Every structure is written in C-alpha cells, then in structure tokens.
Amino acid sequence: MAPSLLDTFRILSSFDPPRGSLREAPWEAYVDWAIAQGLAPLASYNLEYRLPGANAPEWARDRLLSIYSGSVNENVMKLVNFKQCMDELEGRQVLILGGASFADTLYPHVGFRPVLEIQTLVRRMDVEGFSGYLAQHDFRPEPQEPLHGAQKMLSDGRTPIYVYADVLGASRQAELKEVFARARPMKMYGPSVFRPDLEDAVLLVCLEQAREGYQLPWLSFVDLRELVLGAPAMGGVYSRPLDVAVLLERARAWRLERALHTSLSIVARLFPETASLVQPALPPLRRATRELLERLVVLPASEPGKMRHLRGSERLRRLLTGQ
The missing domain is CATH 3.30.460 (Beta Polymerase; domain 2)
Structure with a gap:
C-alpha cells in the first residue's frame, strides 16, 4: 500500500525512521508542503543518510537537500551572530x-x-x-x-x-x-x-499554537513531540520525563488547560508513539468542551495541508488561551 501524505510526514520527521521504500509516496504533494512547514532539512537528512534514498525520486531529493544545506548555513550564521551580540x-x-x-x-x-x-x-x-x-x-x-x-x-x-x-x-x-x-x-x-524549564517550555509552545489558531508550521508539532518525549535523542536540559503533576498545575494556574489539551491531542494523533505519555497529561475538561475542541481544532489541524480558518476563530483563540 502506498504511503499517504501523513505516513510520509511521520517517517521523514522521525529521528529514527523505519527503513522501507518510499517510491510510491505522494512526492508532488509532499515536497512543497514540507518546505513550507519547515520540515525539509530533517526530511532531507533522513533520505540521504538514514534511509539511503528510500527510492525517492531524484528531483525530490535534490530540492530537499538544497533546503537542508541552506538551513545549516543560515542557522549557524544567525546563532553565531546572536551569540556575539549577547x-x-x-x-x-x-x-x-x-x-x-x-x-x-x-x-x-x-x-x-x-x-x-x-x-x-x-x-x-x-x-x-x-x-x-x-x-x-x-x-x-x-x-x-x-x-x-x-x-x-x-x-x-x-x-x-x-x-x-x-x-x-x-x-x-x-x-x-x-x-x-x-x-x-x-x-x-x-x-x-x-x-x-521543561514544563514551562511545553506550555509556552501550546500558548503560541493556540494564539496562532493552530495556523502555524507543523515543525511546531515536532518541537512539542520531542518535549513530550523528553528529548531522548539528546542529553541536555530537556532530556528528562515530564513532571505531569507540575505540568497540569501550571496549566491550571495559567488558564491554559484547553490549549494544553488541544495541542497534546494533536501531537498524539500525529505521532502515535507519544500517546501513552500524552494521555496522563491531558487536563480534565468537560466532555462537551473536549468534543468541541476535537471537532473544531484537533481533527482539522491533524490533516496534512493548510488548516482552513474557521468561523469564530478569534473567539476560539480566546477560549483556548483563557482570555
């Protein structure tokens, strides 16, 4: 069975992608979308070094590789310049x-x-x-x-x-x-x-996502995935399990329970490997609120492609951010 756009996203945004052929992946749809979503550098690295090509078409690999090379140079320039300033x-x-x-x-x-x-x-x-x-x-x-x-x-x-x-x-x-x-x-x-701190970083990402009405690059969900997982590929400040009790208490104090619930629900749908960690971290919302958020935000935001702006989206943002 040919990989879907969502399958292709999951494989190429993984830090440990499963080996296999991506010959039948929807490359025409994926490449431009991945570039717009900030996913191209990681996808290119996976194709070139982790999956040795995965039978992807040469034109797709070339386009993604050019973005990867540019991203490395651009990031180094920006961060070194910022360090010198600070x-x-x-x-x-x-x-x-x-x-x-x-x-x-x-x-x-x-x-x-x-x-x-x-x-x-x-x-x-x-x-x-x-x-x-x-x-x-x-x-x-x-x-x-x-x-x-x-x-x-x-x-x-x-x-x-x-x-x-x-x-x-x-x-x-x-x-x-x-x-x-x-x-x-x-x-x-x-x-x-x-x-x-880790729990604050999670909530600040959820706050940003909610304030943007979930109209933001999917790279943000990869960020949140790694925060939820405890940055297992690294050995740094975020490489530890989430303190769920602390996370939930801060979400309550910041009035971000709806945003936390929504963002974590999206991450669990996009990355099934996070589901067991997400479940205990979901704030206890009323059933009607959960169903509303699932229908209006979680399901649309979990489909690859641009999420359409919803009627009453400004009101929804206020609902999510406690304003």
Missing part, C-alpha cells in the same frame, strides 16, 4: 523561546530545525533597555507593527528578533515571575541568556 550583556535576564532554544536541545543537529527568527522574553520593565542594547549592535526597530503579539521587532537585515513581555497576560505577573525564576542558563550565549 556575550557582552550583563545584569538582565533574557529567555530564548522557540527555534533558537530548541535547535540545540531537541534536535540531533542544529541544521534540522530552521531558525527563521529569534524569540526573546523579557520582563516588561526591560523591553526598552534590551531593545536599546540590540540597537547598539545594529539591530534596528522594524517600521511595521510587530507580529505575533511581540512588544518589539528588531532586525539587522538578516535576523529578526522578537521581544516579548507579559506573555501570560497582565493579570498573571506572579506566574511569569516564576517562569523567570525557574529558567535555565544558556551559558554559551553569555550570562544574561536563559531558556525556560
């Missing part, structure tokens, strides 16, 4: 979120996880000071309105840096203060740079 910063606490935090902690090679931008989280009182520091290192504020709820967006012409604050909402300052207190140092970037 090395001198002292007396502040800057948390790194998203791809810049995950590329070296969840993925066996930094090139597997494209880093399109660098997401930072600071205390509200540090937004202007940190932005001013970045401006001294040739990162200039962009004229357009910052995207994705960021307070600021600066760029040196190559790397956008998003500066976030109050990501949990103005009424949950105590909870955000604890996120900073639990954060783990990223010493390679200097004394002021940190990354969130």
